[in-house]
Amino acid sequence: MRSLVSFLLIFAAYSAFSQVKVKSSSLNTLDAVKKKGFVQCGVSSGLAGFSSIDSKGNWQGLDVDVCRAVAVAIFGDSKKVKFTPLSAQQRFVALQSGEIDILSRVTTQTLSRDTSLGLNFAPITYYDGQGFMVRKSDGIKSVHELSGASVCTQQGTTTELNVADFFRANKMKFKPVVFESNDEVTQAFLKGRCDVYSTDSSGLASERSKVKNPNDYIILPEIISKEPLGPAVRHGDDQWLDIVSYSVYALYEAEELGINSKNIKTFLNSTNPKVRRFLGITPGNGAALGLDEKWSHNIIKEVGNYAEIFRRNVGKDSPLKLERGLNASWKNGGLHYSPPFK
Amino acid sequence: MLNISFLRDARNRAIFFQVIAIAVIFFIGNFLYSNVSANLERQNIASGFGFFSKEAGFEIAESLISYGSQDSYLKALFVGALNTVKVSLIGNIFAILLGIIIGVMRLSPNWLISKLSKGYIEIIRNIPLLLQLYFVYAIFVDVFPSVRQALNPLYGFYFSNRGVVLPSVSDHPANNWIILAHLIGLVGSYFWFRKCKKIFELTGEMKARFFPSLLLIFIPPILVWAGYGFPLTWDIPQLTGFNFSGGITISPEFSSLLVGLVLYTSAFNAEIVRSGINSVKKGQVEAAKALGLKPRLTLSLIVLPQALRVIIPPLTSQVLNLTKNSSLAVAIAYPDFLNVSNTALNQTGQAIEIISLVIIVYLSFSLISSLFMNWYNKKVALVER
Numbered sequence: 001m002r003s004l005v006s007f008l009l010i011f012a013a014y015s016a017f018s019q020v021k022v023k024s025s026s027l028n029t030l031d032a033v034k035k036k037g038f039v040q041c042g043v044s045s046g047l048a049g050f051s052s053i054d055s056k057g058n059w060q061g062l063d064v065d066v067c068r069a070v071a072v073a074i075f076g077d078s079k080k081v082k083f084t085p086l087s088a089q090q091r092f093v094a095l096q097s098g099e100i101d102i103l104s105r106v107t108t109q110t111l112s113r114d115t116s117l118g119l120n121f122a123p124i125t126y127y128d129g130q131g132f133m134v135r136k137s138d139g140i141k142s143v144h145e146l147s148g149a150s151v152c153t154q155q156g157t158t159t160e161l162n163v164a165d166f167f168r169a170n171k172m173k174f175k176p177v178v179f180e181s182n183d184e185v186t187q188a189f190l191k192g193r194c195d196v197y198s199t200d201s202s203g204l205a206s207e208r209s210k211v212k213n214p215n216d217y218i219i220l221p222e223i224i225s226k227e228p229l230g231p232a233v234r235h236g237d238d239q240w241l242d243i244v245s246y247s248v249y250a251l252y253e254a255e256e257l258g259i260n261s262k263n264i265k266t267f268l269n270s271t272n273p274k275v276r277r278f279l280g281i282t283p284g285n286g287a288a289l290g291l292d293e294k295w296s297h298n299i300i301k302e303v304g305n306y307a308e309i310f311r312r313n314v315g316k317d318s319p320l321k322l323e324r325g326l327n328a329s330w331k332n333g334g335l336h337y338s339p340p341f342k
Numbered sequence: 343m344l345n346i347s348f349l350r351d352a353r354n355r356a357i358f359f360q361v362i363a364i365a366v367i368f369f370i371g372n373f374l375y376s377n378v379s380a381n382l383e384r385q386n387i388a389s390g391f392g393f394f395s396k397e398a399g400f401e402i403a404e405s406l407i408s409y410g411s412q413d414s415y416l417k418a419l420f421v422g423a424l425n426t427v428k429v430s431l432i433g434n435i436f437a438i439l440l441g442i443i444i445g446v447m448r449l450s451p452n453w454l455i456s457k458l459s460k461g462y463i464e465i466i467r468n469i470p471l472l473l474q475l476y477f478v479y480a481i482f483v484d485v486f487p488s489v490r491q492a493l494n495p496l497y498g499f500y501f502s503n504r505g506v507v508l509p510s511v512s513d514h515p516a517n518n519w520i521i522l523a524h525l526i527g528l529v530g531s532y533f534w535f536r537k538c539k540k541i542f543e544l545t546g547e548m549k550a551r552f553f554p555s556l557l558l559i560f561i562p563p564i565l566v567w568a569g570y571g572f573p574l575t576w577d578i579p580q581l582t583g584f585n586f587s588g589g590i591t592i593s594p595e596f597s598s599l600l601v602g603l604v605l606y607t608s609a610f611n612a613e614i615v616r617s618g619i620n621s622v623k624k625g626q627v628e629a630a631k632a633l634g635l636k637p638r639l640t641l642s643l644i645v646l647p648q649a650l651r652v653i654i655p656p657l658t659s660q661v662l663n664l665t666k667n668s669s670l671a672v673a674i675a676y677p678d679f680l681n682v683s684n685t686a687l688n689q690t691g692q693a694i695e696i697i698s699l700v701i702i703v704y705l706s707f708s709l710i711s712s713l714f715m716n717w718y719n720k721k722v723a724l725v726e727r
Contacts, residue, residue, distance in 0.1 A: 089684055093693050096385060116388035117691035149584040150504065155672075155681070156688030161399045164411035175585065176401045177595070178685065179675050188675070192488040192503055193594070195584045235386045 029101050029233070029240040030074070030290060038080045041067035042100035045085035047182065048206040049314040049322075050106050050126075059083050062313040063104040066125055066231055069247045069303045070102060073295040078302040087181060088156040092117050095234060102244055104231040106200065108158045113232070122244040123252075124230040126314075127326040127335055129223035130162045131201035133208065136218050138195065143222045147172035150194035152185045154178070159199050162225040186210075200227050202314060202322060209319035243289055250296040252338035253278055254305035255329050261304040264297070278341045285341055296341070306336060378694060393690045400685055402677045404593055415686050422682030423703060429596065429678065430665040430707070433603040437664055438657070440604060441611020448616050459612065466609035472670055475602040479674040482594035489585060498578045500586060505593040507579040507586045516570035523562035531555030595676035599668065607664045611657065618653035619645060650722040658715035662708045669704070679703060 033039055043051035043063050051061040064083065071081035084100050095103045096118055106128075107113075109121040134140045143166075153159045155178045167174045177194050179185045186207050189197040197204065201223060208214045231248065233241050254260065257275055259267050267275050276282040279297045286293035303309065310327060314320045328334025349355050382389050398418040401411050405421045406428060447459040466474070483503045487493060492502035498509035511517065531554075538549045567573075579589030622645050630640040671678035680700060687696040 089688055092688075092691055096387060096693075113691070115386070118382075118385040118387035147583065148587070155685055160401075160685065161411075161689065164399055164401045167401075168411055174401070176403050177675050178403070178677070178681070180672055180684070184673075184675075188483065191483045193483050236384065 029237050030243065033074060033101055037075075038082050039067060039071045039074065039102065040082050040084060040100045041070075042084045042086045042091055042094050042103045042105050043067070044105045045087060045181070047106060047203060048210055049202065049318055049320045050206065051083070051085075051104075060313065062126060062309055063106060063231075065303050065309045065313065066104045066248060066251075067102055069251060069299045070244055072298045072302045073243060073247045073250075073289075073291055076292060076294065076298045088154055089180065092119070095119065095232060098234075101240070102231050102233055106203065106229045107232055108200075108227045109230055109232075110158065118235040119232045120235050120241050122231045122233065122241065123248045124228040124335075125248060126202065126229040128200040128202050128227040128229050130159055130198060130225040130227055131204050131223055132220045133189070133197040133204045133217050134195060134220060136216050140220065143220050143224065144170065144172075146174065146196060148174070149196050150175040150177055151196045151198055152177045152179070152189045152194040153198050154182050154185050155180050157199070158225070158227065163198050166224045182207075200229070202320070205314075205320045205322055239290060243291065246285075246289060246296075246341075247299060249338040249341075250278075250299050251303075251306040251309065252329065252336045253296075253341055254300045255307045255336075256331060256338060259300055259305060260308055261301055264301050274341070382694070388690075388692060389695065390692075391695055393686075393692060393695075396690075398686070399689065402682060403675070404596065404677060415690070418682055419679070419686060419699070422677060422679040425677055425682075426665070426668055426671075426679040426707070429599055429603070429668050429671070429676070433600055433607070433664050433668065434661050436600070436604045437607035437611055437660070440608035441660075442615050444608060444612035445615025445619070448612060449619060463609045463612055466605055467613075471602065471606045471667055472673060474606055475598060475670055475674055478602045478605075479594065479598040482598050486594070489581070492581070492586075498576065498589065500579060500581075503594060504585060505591050505597065508590045508592070509576045509578050510588075510590045512575040512577045514570075514573050514575070516567065516573050519566050519570075520563045523566045524559065527559040527562045531558040534558060593676070595671070595674055598674055599671050599676045599678075603664050603667060606667070607660055610660050610663075614653055614656045614660065615649075617656075618649035618651075621652040622648045647722065651724060654715065654719040654722060658712055658719070661711050661715060665707050665711060666704060 041064075043059065043061070046052045047061070049061055051059060051063045054060045067081050067083070068078040072078050074080070084094065086094055086100075086103075086105060091103055091105050091107065092113070094100050103119075104125075106126070108128075109124065113119050114121060132143055132146070134146075140146065147167075151163055151174050153163060153176065160176070160178065163174065163176065174196075175194075177188060179188060182199075182203075185197065185199075188194060190211065197207070199207075201219060204219050208217055208219070211217065231244055233244055257267075257272075257278060259275070259278070264279075267279060268281070270276060270279075270281075273282065277285060280286055280293035280295065283293045286295050289295070292298075304312075306329070310324065311317050314322045315324065324332070324334060326335050328336065330337040349358065379389065394416040395414050397412055398415045399411050400418070402409055402418060402421050404425065406424045407421060409417060409421045444459045444462060447455050448463065450456050450459075482505075486501055486503040489502045489504045492500040492504075492507075494500055500507040534555050535551055538551045541547055541549060577588045579586040579591075626644050626648065627640060630644045635643065668678055669680040672681045672684060675681075683696050683700050687693055690696070
């Protein structure tokens with residue numbers, strides 16, 4: 001009894017005086033990551049093309065490759081990354097609490113997430129917009145014919161708000177059916193619980209690629225929102241934000257310079273100062289970020305440039321077969337643009 | 343020296359340790375609070391309950407009050423809380439009724455009936471509720487036809503995987519008065535029951551209770567209805583576009599949650615009822631028989647009053663369990679309080695505030711139901727004279 005009381009007293013005294021020294025898990029993520037030896041990355045629990053597990057048990061997808069790029073930048077090894085599958089709901093808490101170092105989970109950048117959620121967004125990795133998928137047999141041609149429909153969406157997403165906004169703005173009615181996980185939304189839609197499945201149009205293409213007869217479903221042409229998807233990190237660690245940002249920019253810069261994982265060797269003797277700086281032959285960039293000088297060279301060698309990542313995960317070489325569209329490099333009329341690497 | 347003699351006094355010592363205990367709790371609480379708020383501030387995460395008055399921006403599938411996406415978060419959360427109350431209230435009534443039926447069946451001398459109810463209890467009790475909910479929901483969504491091929495067993499009734507649609511009575515000014523007359527009749531019949539009981543206790547005379555109270559409940563509303571000239575128009579549901587409009591729709595989400603909760607909890611309730619009835623000594627029933635009481639009176643005057651004393655306390659925890667289990671609604675898209683809170687949490691990102699709110703709300707649901715059950719328990723408890 002006495003020892004218990006004295007323990008409690010000591011604890012109380014300790015807690016009274018140590019209030020200022022709060023746990024600082026999120027300060028200096030780079031050191032913490034280097035110490036544990038891998039990057040912990042939050043991804044979607046299964047969205048073909050962005051993050052899903054293939055038949056060999058490896059994570060695949062565009063979001064996954066972004067995390068790999070960061071791991072390569074730090075460790076020079078794309079295997080030094082661990083993935084945490086998260087629901088839409090869990091994702092922000094997981095990042096805020098320090099459970100993960102990067103959130104790369106088809107997350108839309110919005111003002112309120114950037115501010116009141118305490119996040120910072122790295123560059124956009126996929127420009128998306130919300131769309132609607134319906135059954136072909138319903139004969140619907142436009143979203144404006146959807147008044148009175150039951151709409152299946154996933155909980156805790158910008159989708160839920162966009163649908164409400166869109167129907168309100170167009171003075172149409174709808175019945176929401178909101179599930180916690182993506183798989184349940186898909187199942188409910190396929191079984192006819194709702195008329196419409198709404199999420200980011202890349203997500204619709206991804207879900208459609210998984211069903212038995214994809215031709216029975218059509219994605220309506222209208223896009224009702226802007227969904228810039230990108231990796232997010234905790235607010236307040238500028239160095240970490242810089243590393244994640246420039247790991248993404250390196251993917252764009254390599255595409256602009258025409259460097260990819262196959263031809264990178266031929267660039268090692270390049271005399272182009274831009275290429276030399278980018279590949280770390282002329283040093284400076286690595287030291288500025290607190291990384292190895294070969295960091296961007298390693299990213300392209302191990303993961304590939306953005307064009308390669310896009311093609312194998314969501315583009316021509318994937319079941320999704322998405323067009324580059326807005327996601328092309330600015331040189332080809334898209335939106336991906338890297339600041340100079342100098 | 344003074345200090346030692348002060349602490350030697352048992353009363354002083356008791357006070358001294360209690361003061362210490364409170365101080366320790368206060369410091370731990372303070373530590374947690376200041377740590378959390380410092381962390382939130384450092385990470386630039388918004389805090390406080392200011393979001394209550396902000397526009398929610400999301401729709402809720404079913405609501406007992408009118409709600410739209412332009413309403414506030416507070417109202418959205420209230421809608422969710424009402425949905426939880428709705429499913430728990432209806433669920434508990436059915437779970438108790440079904441529990442009594444199955445519990446009595448379990449004691450039946452008929453071998454088949456007794457074994458059937460035993461099988462029911464054992465199977466239902468030993469499968470996780472979440473699994474049962476998925477199963478029931480899958481039955482609703484998979485087995486029922488699509489909305490365009492809805493089953494139409496009766497004029498105006500439709501069954502589809504969008505739920506059950508029933509005709510409803512169209513609005514008329516008479517409706518409110520009819521309901522009021524009905525309520526007055528209910529109160530009247532309650533007083534008639536009390537009066538009968540008093541007469542019985544004083545004189546031993548048994549007045550008819552059932553038939554007069556039936557008259558009391560149904561005659562006034564019919565009179566009011568006649569006074570208005572028997573107005574009655576039905577709102578018949580019709581398939582317009584994607585869904586039925588008009589009538590009342592009972593969603594598959596609500597139905598599956600209700601069915602799942604009722605089946606699960608009734609199995610526990612049945613065992614409680616059985617144990618209650620078994621607790622009444624055999625001699626009591628035999629004595630009642632010896633006095634010449636009919637079986638119905640034996641049950642209502644001898645067995646039930648004694649069994650209820652055993653039944654009520656564990657039944658209280660089942661009532662609370664059903665209410666708490668209703669939060670599994672989130673898995674099958676029923677917009678209960680937890681479901682709406684999760685959405686609000688996601689849109690605002692204020693996890694600590696909303697999770698505390700969820701804790702407080704479920705705690706008050708539980709405390710209110712247990713207050714009610716304790717009051718009822720006191721009422722049926724043994725009165726020693």
